[in-house]
Amino acid sequence: MKQAIKSVLRTLRRRVNDVGNRLEGYEPVGYGTVPSSLKVCNADECRVCGKVAGVRRPPRIVYLLPHDNRPVGGNKVSYRHSEIIARQGASCRVFHPEKPEFRYTWFANEIVPLKVGHFDPRTDFLVFSEMWAAIAAKFCVPAGIRYAISVQNGYLVQNTAGFSPEVLQNAYRHADLILSISADTSALTRLTHPYVDARRILRLFYSIPPIFSFGRKEKLITYMPRKLRPHSDRMRVYLNNILRDDWRVQAIENLDERGVAELMSRSSIFLSFSELEGYPLPPIEAALSGNIVVGYTGQGAKEYFRPPVFREVENGDFQTFVREVEVAVADVEAGLLQSSEFVAQTEDLAVRHSAANEIDHLMTFVRRVDAVMNAPVAVSA
Secondary structure, eight states, X not given: OHHHXXXXXXXXHHHHHHHHHHHTTOOOSSSSOOOTTEEEOOOSOBTTTTBOTTOOOOOEEEEEOOOOOXXXXXXXXXXXXXXXXXXXXXXXXXXXXXXXXXXXXXXXXXXXXXXXXXXXTTTEEEEEEGGGHHHXXXXXXXXXXXXXXXXXXXXXXXXXXXXXXXXXXXXXXXXXXXXXXXXXXXXXXXXXXXXXXXXXXXXOOOOOOTTXXXXXXXXXXXXXXXXXXXXXXXXXXXXXXXXXXXXXXXXXXXXXXXXXXXXXXXXXXXXXXXXXXXXXXXXXXHHHTTOEEEEEEEEGGXXXXXXXXXXXXXXXXXXHHHHHHHHHHHHHHTTGGGSHHHHHHHHHHHHHTSHHHHHHHHHHHHHHHHHHHTSOOOOOO
């Protein structure tokens, strides 16, 4: 009965929010509509988007993102990629089509979003998330606007955003590039959309900010309850029953990025509750903050989940999870966090997730965009 009431309340809240969005002129994604703020503008001069006759615009990359201000790793990565590309001298902006001029505030950034969504097929290259891929087929393909689909979770590439499966397939068929965040993501994208040429898939990396670093360690175990809360709730009960009094467990929630980093720097063990994710951020942030990471890979983390830093547990195997935490506690107390093997693995992680590596791959993306924009455009009916 309680679950039924909660379900009804969730539905009502969603409908109220949707009505509010439409009253404000914003079209929520996932309802088979192209946001009304997206316009094609191929005029040589336009007061609205600032084009001046006789002045040639350089190619511009624009990331289209939702206006959900809750902590979502993929949105943070897109903001950072946009910032990095712009710092390297290329034209790159962010646009929130459901709510223009909106900006994420849950982490530090220097983004100034576009105020209007006027896009010129001659100069603009759009980047859609896998959640919004179908919108690209409806908006970009008829106008001849070139675009990429940024896939940060291969388990979401079947999302139709309220359109038909055929529209989604059309989006992937016509995408000039598929940006992939992991080997798992690339494989699942082609598994779902086998007609995608592997040469159009470009692997990217993200960097971890230096605020995620070793601090003065405490006998502290941290975790994020945002995903798989029933699992983390169970684990907390189990651990409270078996841990000695000098160890404690603390949830990481309702904190900005700096607050998360500060808590991770003090904790010694991090519990991972990732589920079906392309390349989860928190386990890497925790590892670079000097934590033994115990728990689920979410599949996408399998490429870096190796001991001694990482200890994989099968999803839902709570008995093994508890035993692995007990082993991790013993390892911490034996000085593993200071060992050469542990430090060497975290240093390798830091190089792989360094700003230099991220920039290198993003500049490859920019060069690919330049090549695409210089190629002939085929306008579909």
